[in-house]
Amino acid sequence: MRALVKARPEKGLWMQDVPVPEPGPGEVLIKVRKSAICGTDVHIWEWDEWAAATVPVPLVTGHEFMGEIVDAGAAARKYTRGRRVSGEGHIVCGICRNCRAGRGHLCRNTQGVGVTRPGSFAEYICLPESNVVPIPDDVPDDIAAIFDPLGNAVHTALSFDLVGEDVLVTGAGPIGIMGALVAQRAGARKVVITDINPARLQLARGMGLEHAIDTSAITLREVMADIGMTEGFDVGLEMSGAAPALRQMIETMNNGGKVALLGIAPAGFAIDWHPVIFKMLTIKGIYGREMYETWYKMIALVQGGLDLAPLITHRLPIDRFREGFDAMRDGSAGKVVLDWG
Numbered sequence: 001m002r003a004l005v006k007a008r009p010e011k012g013l014w015m016q017d018v019p020v021p022e023p024g025p026g027e028v029l030i031k032v033r034k035s036a037i038c039g040t041d042v043h044i045w046e047w048d049e050w051a052a053a054t055v056p057v058p059l060v061t062g063h064e065f066m067g068e069i070v071d072a073g074a075a076a077r078k079y080t081r082g083r084r085v086s087g088e089g090h091i092v093c094g095i096c097r098n099c100r101a102g103r104g105h106l107c108r109n110t111q112g113v114g115v116t117r118p119g120s121f122a123e124y125i126c127l128p129e130s131n132v133v134p135i136p137d138d139v140p141d142d143i144a145a146i147f148d149p150l151g152n153a154v155h156t157a158l159s160f161d162l163v164g165e166d167v168l169v170t171g172a173g174p175i176g177i178m179g180a181l182v183a184q185r186a187g188a189r190k191v192v193i194t195d196i197n198p199a200r201l202q203l204a205r206g207m208g209l210e211h212a213i214d215t216s217a218i219t220l221r222e223v224m225a226d227i228g229m230t231e232g233f234d235v236g237l238e239m240s241g242a243a244p245a246l247r248q249m250i251e252t253m254n255n256g257g258k259v260a261l262l263g264i265a266p267a268g269f270a271i272d273w274h275p276v277i278f279k280m281l282t283i284k285g286i287y288g289r290e291m292y293e294t295w296y297k298m299i300a301l302v303q304g305g306l307d308l309a310p311l312i313t314h315r316l317p318i319d320r321f322r323e324g325f326d327a328m329r330d331g332s333a334g335k336v337v338l339d340w341g
């Protein structure tokens with residue numbers, strides 16, 4: 001089969017012929033129909049320090065996908081062949097304390113599809129049956145292919161009660177935009193989203209996020225005064241991974257505010273801890289998706305009318321994967337979805 005492989009420990013991904021994987025007893029074999037590109041895949045392409053320390057070479061990459069089940073191991077009996085599915089890309093151990101308590105997203109031994117085990121930039125992928133998520137008929141293929149990052153957004157946004165709250169989302173990348181849209185639908189009062197890339201802010205506005213703010217041009221304090229916010233933000237969703245954005249967030253939170261951190265900031269950067277303490281902020285780190293409550297909620301949100309189609313700015317045949325990666329790299333893309341044809 002064809003697959004995008006990290007074949008060598010250097011910059012790039014290469015389309016190669018590799019054997020079709022064989023499902024283990026508890027696994028299913030999925031024929032991939034659509035793959036989406038994640039920022040993580042760009043890091044793996046670039047072969048930065050994180051990628052070099054994490055990804056074994058050679059490895060089939062990719063983890064955002066949808067497809068259909070075409071085969072199954074002897075002990076995988078829950079789904080029939082032909083079922084349209086997506087899948088949770090975190091493979092958990094099942095035996096640590098958190099796994100046993102039903103909190104798989106907190107597993108200490110998580111393996112990552114397309115990061116530490118073979119991924120979904122391929123014609124076929126094997127996945128444990130327990131990681132498979134069936135897709136309802138009314139959810140289009142393209143949307144099912146971006147459930148992984150939508151799940152990051154939903155997990156982060158629904159970490160705290162949003163009803164009637166003023167919410168700050170820093171970073172209008174695909175995940176920030178999805179998080180802000182979820183906050184709106186969940187009943188937030190004001191939703192302000194920030195970025196420093198005009199293309200991303202334009203995309204956010206086009207999707208109905210009225211308060212999409214370029215913080216390189218105007219301060220959050222000015223915006224807050226403009227829209228009648230007299231105190232501060234009640235909930236913060238950090239989705240940029242940029243240190244200045246987190247500092248702005250801490251600075252503009254109301255006393256008792258709650259902050260969820262999804263964006264992966266540079267290691268060891270400094271923040272002023274005094275406002276965290278004196279405002280009595282709650283800060284929660286977010287990794288992946290809750291297994292599987294996040295999947296349940298995100299499918300329900302999409303079925304309830306959350307429209308993510310405009311976020312997919314590039315739909316390309318798999319052979320044009322380079323173009324897709326280029327658009328991701330230069331910040332002009334929302335989501336890029338590749339079609340295996």
Ligand code: NAD
Nearest residue numbers: 171173174175194195197240241242245263264286287288
């Ligand atoms: P992205 O890189 O596409 O989006 C980040 C956005 O932040 C960009 O549009 C960028 O212009 C913007 N930004 C940069 N500096 C800023 C600033 N000072 N203020 C406001 N915005 C600023 O990333 P994404 O795919 O949307 O993912 C969002 C973040 O979440 C990334 O940091 C990613 O690494 C992280 N992530 C974490 C997990 C997890 O499980 N914790 C999972 C997926 C992604």
Ligand code: ZN
Nearest residue numbers: 093096099107
């Ligand atoms: Zn575990």
